[in-house]
Amino acid sequence: MSISIGVVGKPNAGKSTFFSALTLADAKIAPFPFTTIEPNKATAYIRKSCPHTDLGKPCTPRDSSCVDGVRFIPIAITDVAGLVPDAHLGKGLGLQFLDDLRQADALVQVIDASGRTDLEGNSSQDCDPAKEVEFLEKEITYWISGILEKNWDKIKGKSVSAVYDIFSSMKITNATVDAAVSRLGLGQTINWTDEQRYAFADEMRKTKPIFIAANKADCAEEAVLNALKEKFQGRVVFCSAAYELALRKAAKAGAVDYLPGASSFEIKNANEEQKKALESILKYLGKNGQTGVQEVLETLVNNMLGLIATYPVEDENKWCDRKGNVLPNVFLLPKNSNVVQMAGMVHSDLAKNFITAVDARKKLRIGKDYILKDGDVIKIVSG
Numbered sequence: 001m002s003i004s005i006g007v008v009g010k011p012n013a014g015k016s017t018f019f020s021a022l023t024l025a026d027a028k029i030a031p032f033p034f035t036t037i038e039p040n041k042a043t044a045y046i047r048k049s050c051p052h053t054d055l056g057k058p059c060t061p062r063d064s065s066c067v068d069g070v071r072f073i074p075i076a077i078t079d080v081a082g083l084v085p086d087a088h089l090g091k092g093l094g095l096q097f098l099d100d101l102r103q104a105d106a107l108v109q110v111i112d113a114s115g116r117t118d119l120e121g122n123s124s125q126d127c128d129p130a131k132e133v134e135f136l137e138k139e140i141t142y143w144i145s146g147i148l149e150k151n152w153d154k155i156k157g158k159s160v161s162a163v164y165d166i167f168s169s170m171k172i173t174n175a176t177v178d179a180a181v182s183r184l185g186l187g188q189t190i191n192w193t194d195e196q197r198y199a200f201a202d203e204m205r206k207t208k209p210i211f212i213a214a215n216k217a218d219c220a221e222e223a224v225l226n227a228l229k230e231k232f233q234g235r236v237v238f239c240s241a242a243y244e245l246a247l248r249k250a251a252k253a254g255a256v257d258y259l260p261g262a263s264s265f266e267i268k269n270a271n272e273e274q275k276k277a278l279e280s281i282l283k284y285l286g287k288n289g290q291t292g293v294q295e296v297l298e299t300l301v302n303n304m305l306g307l308i309a310t311y312p313v314e315d316e317n318k319w320c321d322r323k324g325n326v327l328p329n330v331f332l333l334p335k336n337s338n339v340v341q342m343a344g345m346v347h348s349d350l351a352k353n354f355i356t357a358v359d360a361r362k363k364l365r366i367g368k369d370y371i372l373k374d375g376d377v378i379k380i381v382s383g
């Protein structure tokens with residue numbers, strides 16, 4: 001199952017621009033027709049250095065792509081409508097559309113770091129973007145609490161296991177549900193008050209980490225950006241979705257040579273007007289290192305979700321599958337996963353009938369307790 005991330009935030013923060021920028025890929029990176037699923041669902045990619053550079057032979061990826069030694073690993077992204085304070089009371093477009101995010105492993109909240117729009121998304125001045133984070137968490141908790149409320153007749157008076165299905169459809173395990181129930185001291189029967197239901201929903205909400213994309217950094221004040229960095233340490237990255245989108249469009253049109261997340265680009269053929277626009281983007285990159293859009297996704301996946309990339313192969317010498325495809329697949333797994341968990345990602349039978357495995361880099365036999373590292377190339381032997 002692929003990793004799925006939802007883009008949320010107030011109206012006009014730049015969610016759709018961020019979504020388009022993140023998921024616009026040229027044919028080199030997205031050679032397969034798996035890019036756009038629905039208008040608000042598309043594929044983005046995180047970058048990893050591809051193990052083929054250590055093998056010294058080119059790879060033939062089947063579920064990802066490789067450009068200049070960089071493996072681009074697909075991540076599903078969903079863009080939803082804007083959320084406003086009191087959406088749970090019917091303000092704005094309400095909360096219903098959040099149902100699209102049930103399968104999300106994490107969320108990116110796009111906030112307007114320029115401070116030029118208020119919490120409803122209307123033009124304004126000197127708004128504090130930190131306030132956006134607070135209200136949004138609350139509305140997401142109301143959404144989850146609302147799902148419980150809709151099912152209340154079915155679950156009221158039953159044991160806690162009656163809510164397992166609701167949460168497993170949201171990628172939340174039974175063990176996580178049980179832990180929250182005991183942490184809150186709710187007992188084994190569902191006869192919760194409204195407050196208890198909300199508190200439980202809040203625990204469930206916390207299982208979906210929210211990373212913050214401080215957008216419109218191209219026209220934000222340094223002091224505001226610094227305050228955000230201080231307040232949301234480790235879970236905020238500044239970005240300019242508008243610049244990233246402009247660069248990816250220019251790359252697709254052949255005007256520039258630019259790879260997502262790069263710290264610079266080359267202008268190939270652009271008219272005077274385009275050149276001027278591109279030069280101001282170059283200046284921004286010179287100062288900030290990158291547009292930040294790719295960095296948001298990669299910091300979220302690598303640090304906040306703590307996922308590592310592992311490559312199963314059937315031949316530990318040629319690093320290929322039965323058909324000779326070199327490093328055909330890549331699996332993202334939580335840090336500290338063992339090799340049997342990896343086998344289970346490839347196929348449940350591989351885990352069930354696991355015998356042993358081989359670290360294809362070291363040509364070393366490894367046991368079922370081996371803890372995987374980012375970039376591991378592994379041959380699994382099963383009965």
Ligand SMILES: Nc1nc2c(ncn2[C@@H]2O[C@H](COP(=O)(O)OP(=O)(O)O)[C@@H](O)[C@H]2O)c(=O)[nH]1
Pocket residue numbers: 009010011012013014015016017018082215216217218219239240241242243
């Ligand atoms: N300066 C600047 N403007 C941006 C950026 N991202 C989006 N915008 C503008 O903000 C407005 C709202 O963007 P949109 O993506 O539609 O916001 P959404 O309502 O959150 O989906 C549009 O006018 C965008 O051009 C950015 O990084 N920098």
Ligand SMILES: [Mg+2]
Pocket residue numbers: 015016017080081082
């Ligand atoms: Mg939008």
